[in-house]
C-alpha cells in the first residue's frame with residue numbers, strides 16, 4: 001500500500017518528492033531493506049538515509065505521529081506555505097541530542113527551509129528553533145478550519161442541503177462561541193414571524209408532526225438554521241476522514257472529542273415505531289475495511305418531508321458532521337461511536353471520491369445515487 005510506504009519513508013527522514021518517486025517505481029520499505037547501498041544510491045537516496053534503512057540505527061518516528069503531523073500541517077512547509085514543494089519532517093531539537101520523536105519536537109519543512117534550519121548564519125542558525133516553533137503554531141492554527149470550509153464548499157451548490165440538524169447541540173455551540181445572527185438574510189423575517197427568540201434560538205413548540213419543519217413557514221426557519229449552522233461549522237476544527245478511511249489513519253486521528261466529516265453511502269434504519277413528534281430514533285451507519293461509523297438521531301429533527309421520508313431512509317450517500325464519542329477496537333474492528341450534528345445530502349462529490357477509480361466504475365454501472373462500496377451488516 002503506497003500510503004503506508006509513504007509514511008514509513010517520511011518517518012525515516014525522506015522528503016515527500018523522493019518518497020513518491022520511490023513509490024512510483026513500485027518499491028516498498030521492505031524491498032529497500034533487501035537491497036544494497038549501491039542500489040539505494042541509484043535511487044537518489046543519500047548516505048545518511050541509506051544507513052538508517054539498512055541498519056535502522058535511528059528508530060523511525062512512530063507512524064501515528066507522522067500521520068497526525070502531516071494531517072495537521074496539510075503536508076505543507078510552515079515557513080513558506082508553498083504546497084508545491086517537497087517536504088520533510090525536521091526535529092526542532094536535533095534527534096541525536098534530544099532523542100525526541102514527540103509531535104511537539106517535529107515540524108514539516110520544505111527542503112530549502114530544512115536546509116536553513118541546519119545552516120549556521122554567523123553565530124546562529126539561518127532559521128532558529130524559536131522561528132520554527134512560532135511558524136508551526138501559526139500554520140496549524142490557519143489550517144485547522146480548512147476541512148470545515150471544504151465541506152461548506154461541497155454543500156453550497158443548488159442541490160446541496162442539510163437534511164438533519166441536532167438543534168440543541170448546534171444552538172449550544174452557537175451560544176458558546178458568541179456568534180451573531182445579525183448578518184443572516186433570514187433573521188429579520190423569522191423574528192417577525194415569532195419563530196426565534198432574542199438569543200437567536202427557536203421559539204416554536206414541538207408537536208405531533210412528522211418532522212419539526214412541517215408547518216407553513218418551516219422552510220424559512222430551515223433557511224435561518226442553515227445560515228446559523230454554516231456559521232458554527234466554520235469554527236469547528238473538523239477532520240474530514242473521507243480520504244482517510246483506513247485503520248491506520250483512523251487510529252492516529254480520531255479520539256473522543258474530535259469532530260469529523262465523512263462522505264459515503266450510509267444505511268438508515270428505524271429504531272422506534274413512532275413516526276410523529278419527538279423521539280423517532282433512527283440508526284445510521286457506515287462500514288468498510290474493518291471500520292464502522294455509527295450514530296443515532298431523532299428523525300423528528302429532519303428538515304423537510306423529503307429528508308424525513310426519502311433522503312434519510314434506506315441507503316444513501318450523505319455527508320454527516322459528527323462528534324466522536326467513543327473509539328473501540330473489538331475483534332479486529334474499529335467502532336466509532338458518534339453523536340451527529342448535521343447530515344448533508346446531495347453535496348458535490350468529494351474530490352477524493354471523484355479520484356476513486358472504483359467509484360467511477362460503480363457510477364458507470366449504476367449511475368444512481370447509491371454507493372456500492374459498503375459492506376452489509
Ligand SMILES: [Zn+2]
Nearest residue numbers: 077080110113
Ligand atoms: Zn519552506
Ligand SMILES: [Zn+2]
Nearest residue numbers: 089090091114
Ligand atoms: Zn532536520
